[in-house]
Amino acid sequence: MFKNVIKEVIWVGFGGMIGALLRYGTNTLFTSTFGSASFITATTIENITGSFLIGVIFSFLSRKKSPNRMLNLFLLTGLIGSYTTYSGFMVEAFVLLHQSPLLFLGYLCSQIFMGLLAVTIGMRMFTQNRVQQA
Amino acid sequence: MTQILIIALGGAIGAALRHLTGKIAVQAFGQPSIYTGTLFSNVIGCFVGGGFLAFFTHADSFIINTQLFLIIGILGSYTTFSSFALESHQLFNISNKDLFAYLFYQIIGAFGALATGYGIVFWLMERFIHV
Numbered sequence: 001m002f003k004n005v006i007k008e009v010i011w012v013g014f015g016g017m018i019g020a021l022l023r024y025g026t027n028t029l030f031t032s033t034f035g036s037a038s039f040i041t042a043t044t045i046e047n048i049t050g051s052f053l054i055g056v057i058f059s060f061l062s063r064k065k066s067p068n069r070m071l072n073l074f075l076l077t078g079l080i081g082s083y084t085t086y087s088g089f090m091v092e093a094f095v096l097l098h099q100s101p102l103l104f105l106g107y108l109c110s111q112i113f114m115g116l117l118a119v120t121i122g123m124r125m126f127t128q129n130r131v132q133q134a
Numbered sequence: 135m136t137q138i139l140i141i142a143l144g145g146a147i148g149a150a151l152r153h154l155t156g157k158i159a160v161q162a163f164g165q166p167s168i169y170t171g172t173l174f175s176n177v178i179g180c181f182v183g184g185g186f187l188a189f190f191t192h193a194d195s196f197i198i199n200t201q202l203f204l205i206i207g208i209l210g211s212y213t214t215f216s217s218f219a220l221e222s223h224q225l226f227n228i229s230n231k232d233l234f235a236y237l238f239y240q241i242i243g244a245f246g247a248l249a250t251g252y253g254i255v256f257w258l259m260e261r262f263i264h265v
Contacts, residue, residue, distance in 0.1 A: 005157070012153040013146035016211045020145020021138065024206055047215040054216040055223070073153070076217070082149045086176040086213035087183035087205075090248050094187070108241065115219040116226070123223070 011070045015078015022083050039096075039103065043088045044111055050084035051115040055122020140199055144207015151175075152212050168225070168236040172217040173243075179213035180244040184251030192259055 023046055030042035057075055061067060089111060097104040155178070156171025163169040186205055218240055225233040 008153060009150045013150040016149020016152075017142045017146040019149065020141050020207055020211045023145075023210060024138075024141045024202075027206070047219075050216040051219040054220050058220060077153055077156075078149050080216045081152065081214040082145050082211035084215035085210040086215050086218060086244065087179045087209045087248075088213075089215060090180045090244050091183055091187055093245065094184070094248055094252070108245075112219075112222075112237075112241070115215060116222055119216075119219045119223045 007070065008073055011074045012078040015074040016082040017078075019079040019082025022079075023085065039107060041092055043085060043092055044114075047084045047089060047111060048114050048118050050080050052118040052122040054080045054084075055119040056126050059123045059126040136199065137202055140203045141207045144203045145211040148208040148211025148213075151208075152214065155212075168232050168239070170217075170221055172214060172221055173236070173239055176213045176218060176240060177243045177247045179209050181247035181251040183209050183213075184248035184253075185255040186251075187248075188252045188255035188259065192256065193263070 026046050027042040030045060054076060057080065061072055061075070093104055093108050096107050152171065152175045155175045159167075159169060159171040159174055183205070186201075186209070190201055190205075222233060222237060222240075225236055
């Protein structure tokens, strides 16, 4: 039991390491290309692409006949989980609230809506590909 | 190079802590439940994030690497948006009532936690460090 938890933590930690580095890379690339924008930020890009990817990978992994728990933990919990962030999203919303309540609401709702939409598209896309192949 | 190592280490710690939070949540609330590890990680992470925001914006001359390690590394990885979106999507297909409660806790809960964390640290700093 304890040995299993250690193994899980190592896989999640390894994925988290890569996810955090990818997020930092996206942040750096975004700021050097677009400067520091306030409505569509690097966090927006990461959260929406990450939501799309979790939809694709989740539906792929859950259709496998023998699910590999460590692979799930590495990819979903570790890598994609760390690539996207909620604290950064909320901090940005909090800063926007000082500028304008309307901007704040727009930022909050649009990102959540887009995230949900991205998961749905990611899952549907994979399901349809499977149907076409079969 | 130092920055990359710092973020890698912080990211690994944050993700591992999130996984352990999830295990505790399953022990406490069972599965399936709207009280998931993701919910707790996000609310706790936003509370701490609010505190850091107040601290780092009002206490200048702080080493950039400390901020990268704590905010981008640990907190950034401890909280997650993708699992939040995935869990919302799953609830959307099950129950509207649960989805509404889940979104309420995630959005209002996390934002309230962030504002509370910010307020506490801001108040402490005003009182004791006189920023």
